[in-house]
Structure formats: structure tokens, C-alpha cells
Amino acid sequence: MCAVHRHCHQPHKWLQPVAVDLSCSLAIAFSKPIPKPIPKPIPKPIPKPIPKPIPKPIPKPDAFSVAATLPVAIPMCDSNAAAVAGILPNMSTPCKTCAAPMADGWSCYNCLKTPLVTTDGALMQSCFDCAASGVNGWACSECTKGALDPTDNANCAICYRRARAENNWGCLNCQTAAGPNFAKRALCLTCVGDNSDPYACGRCAAKASACEVQRCVDCLKTTPGNPYSCYSASYASACPSGTGRRLRM
Numbered sequence: 001m002c003a004v005h006r007h008c009h010q011p012h013k014w015l016q017p018v019a020v021d022l023s024c025s026l027a028i029a030f031s032k033p034i035p036k037p038i039p040k041p042i043p044k045p046i047p048k049p050i051p052k053p054i055p056k057p058i059p060k061p062d063a064f065s066v067a068a069t070l071p072v073a074i075p076m077c078d079s080n081a082a083a084v085a086g087i088l089p090n091m092s093t094p095c096k097t098c099a100a101p102m103a104d105g106w107s108c109y110n111c112l113k114t115p116l117v118t119t120d121g122a123l124m125q126s127c128f129d130c131a132a133s134g135v136n137g138w139a140c141s142e143c144t145k146g147a148l149d150p151t152d153n154a155n156c157a158i159c160y161r162r163a164r165a166e167n168n169w170g171c172l173n174c175q176t177a178a179g180p181n182f183a184k185r186a187l188c189l190t191c192v193g194d195n196s197d198p199y200a201c202g203r204c205a206a207k208a209s210a211c212e213v214q215r216c217v218d219c220l221k222t223t224p225g226n227p228y229s230c231y232s233a234s235y236a237s238a239c240p241s242g243t244g245r246r247l248r249m
Helices: 022-030 073-083 092-099 106-112 121-132 137-146 150-162 169-178 182-193 198-205 210-222 227-231
Strands: 004-006 018-020
Touching (some): 092 121, 106 121, 106 137, 137 169, 150 182, 169 182, 182 210, 198 210, 198 227, 210 227
């Protein structure tokens, strides 16, 4: 405790001075806690959005440009076309049109390999169309070799695109199994493209009429687990002569 001293030698009591211990006052003053300053929060910088780059449009390839991606295809089209010009002229341009959008134009100029798969200009164009659609060049040439006309060739190419890899051998088999009958071929090619059993599709295609082929491939769709029962059955009684108009394409 701080001491307070009174001096009694003063004449008047009411004038008595009081001495205060200054050291005690200072001690009291400095004993109070000094408030700490409240730190101000540092504002976080607002991130600026990074602008996305605007994609540049990819230029379409020039159908007749000798592009860096086609160091072989264009000259090969010219070379192969020149080799068959005496039999089938003016094939260089359609070959290059087929090859230009591709990274590898082999499937296009392979249509013009010798011996030619066809000497018919429309059928050769259908070979280029087959290659341009993405079917491999060997298949396009083989489809063209056995095609009855450009539509039949297009059906073969469609069959290759739709059938699974393990089934697409059946597309060429349809040409043999159905013979020169366009309607029976079309049904067989659709059957293989639908991924029915390719062997069974060929057996159905060998039936005597398109009506019987139709009933056989319909059976394959409804009973896929037992293809033998379909292609071994007879449909002649359900398809009397002259009912080809009932064929559903």
C-alpha cells in the first residue's frame, strides 16, 4: 500500500497539506495494461480471369493441293491413272478428290491398281466413294470387283461399315452366295450389316427366291440363338412363284 503523510505542525487543521507518494502514483499509472492495437486485415487481391484463347478455324483441305500430309497419294493417283488411261481414262481427278481429305490416300489409288477391278467408269467412281466413306481399300476393291452396279457396290460398302470386324467377311460372301440376283444380295448384305450370323446370312442368301431369303433372314433376327433352324428350313410353300413383289427392302 502507498503511504500518506500528514504534517501536524501547521496551525490550522483545515489547512493541513497532504503529501502523496509520487512513486506510488506512478506505479499505479504504469501498472494498467496497455491495449494492443487491433491489426487491420490485409485485403486479398482479386484474381483477374485469364482470357481463353479464341480457337482458329481449321482450314478445309484443297482437293487438288499437294499437301504435306499427302506426299505419296497425289503422285500415286496420277501414276496409277496414267497406267490405265488406255482402258479407263480420266481417273486421276476423281482419285485425287477421294484422297485429298485423307491422311493416307492408299485406299483411293488402290482402286486403280492393275489389273483393274472394273473397266466401268461408274463402278470405279463407286470404289472411290467406298474409300472416301472410310472402308479399307482392300474391301472397296473387292466389293467393286464383284459388284453388279454402283448401288450394289454401295450396299457392300455399307455392310462393311455396319458389321463388326469379325463379321465383315460375310459382306463379300453375300456376292458369292446370292449370285447375280440384286435383291438377294441386298438382303444378305443387310443381314450381315445387322450382325446376324454371317455364315447363316450366306446360307439364307442361297435360297431360291428373294421371298425365301427374306423369310430366312427374318428368322435369324427373331431366333438369333439357333441360326441352323432358320437356314435349314424350307420357305417355298410360303413363297409361291411370282411373289417377288412382296420383298421388303
